[in-house]
Amino acid sequence: MPRFEVFIPAAPPGLPLDLTLRIDAAHWLAALKAGLEKIGGPDPTSHVLCDIQADGSIHVTDPGSGRVFRIQEMSDAARFAASVAAAPSAPAAAPRLDPPRAPSAEPAPPARSRRAPPPPEPPPPVLQRSAPAPSAASERVEQVAGPSVPPPPRIGRAPREPDPAELLAELFERVAELGGGTDRKAGLAFLLDLAIEKVDCEAGSVFLASLRSQDLEFAVVRGPRAEEIRRLGLKVPMGVGIVGFSAMENVSVAVSDAPRDPRFYRAVSEAVGYETRSILCAPIARQGRVLGALEVLNKRGDRPFAKTDLAVVAYLAHQAAELLQRTGG
DSSP states (O other): OOEEEEEEOOBTTTBOSOEEEEEEOSSHHHHHHHHHHHTTOOOOOSSOEEEEOTTSOEEEEOTTTOOEEEEEEOOHHHHHHHHHHHSOOOOOOOOOOOOOOOOOSSOOOOOOOOOOOOOOOOOOOOOOOOOOOOOOOSSOEEEEOOOOOOOOOOSSOOOOOOOHHHHHHHHHHHHTTSOSSOOHHHHHHHHHHHHHHHHTEEEEEEEEEOTTTOEEEEEEEESTTHHHHHHHTOEEETTSHHHHHHHHHTOEEEESSGGGSTTOOOHHHHHHTOOOOOEEEEEEEETTEEEEEEEEEEEGGGOOOOHHHHHHHHHHHHHHHHHHHHTTO
16 A cells, blocks of 8 residues: 655644654545544645645645645655664674684785775665745744753763654544543543653643632642642632743743743742742633643753643643533533
8 A cells, every 4th residue: 555745734732833644545635634634633625726746746735724735655765764764773783703813834825916896886865855844833932941051961871852743643642542521630630641741841730710719720730749739729820920921821831940030930839848940831722711721840851841842732731622622611
């Protein structure tokens, strides 16, 4: 069966980054539909503009959104190159050591001058096209980096940064486990655990907005001081602190050095005795109405947050809003 590369442009917040998938399908239209189904996105409208490019790729434009999907059938060479790139590299073979030979009593015969064989011809190059430039995101994102301090040296192998496309594809599959009949609190806890795992943080919380008190209340808490937060019934006033700012302004915020940010709200950290070093939060909003916020704290290794981290938390916050709508939250 043919294999296709399907390029799907970003459509925040449901798809915060451009994504390229490799899909086996009978033809290009089936590959496009399978790719959209895999990420949980809607099919393009029946009235689409289809252009076949000189390189054989097919560009499908959705007139409603203006998004351009690109489908390219992979050649055998490209499929082989992709499989080699995905396979783990084999360890290098140990050098062969021949035992020393005893010196010969007879003189060696004079060496004959032989013409060196011609070098082997290099294999034909595999041409790989670069993906289109990422489209501008429609959501607001603010990132505040801390002071430029070199991290301490690590012992052992440095962790490999995840590929954004692979990470988002995995998130789509994991979020599909929620299903339609998920309990609200269990679903929010599942999404928070995913955010903490994929951003690699120590703690996190899901806040829900209270219409009565204009406060953000802790709905789900994870981390070393989660039990104390639940026992004390702490709240964060809307608009106060970094998470309050995120919820009120409907903007994702990443702060790699939280104590230096003047918006930092110390009351919760001081009440439970927990040091907050970095914060990343995204609003849980639907159709302009903010329902709460999803927040993760203290990225491990004191590393700064990356663009992919923002995309992950924003996407999971969007899924939390979808969950709240389904469950009447």
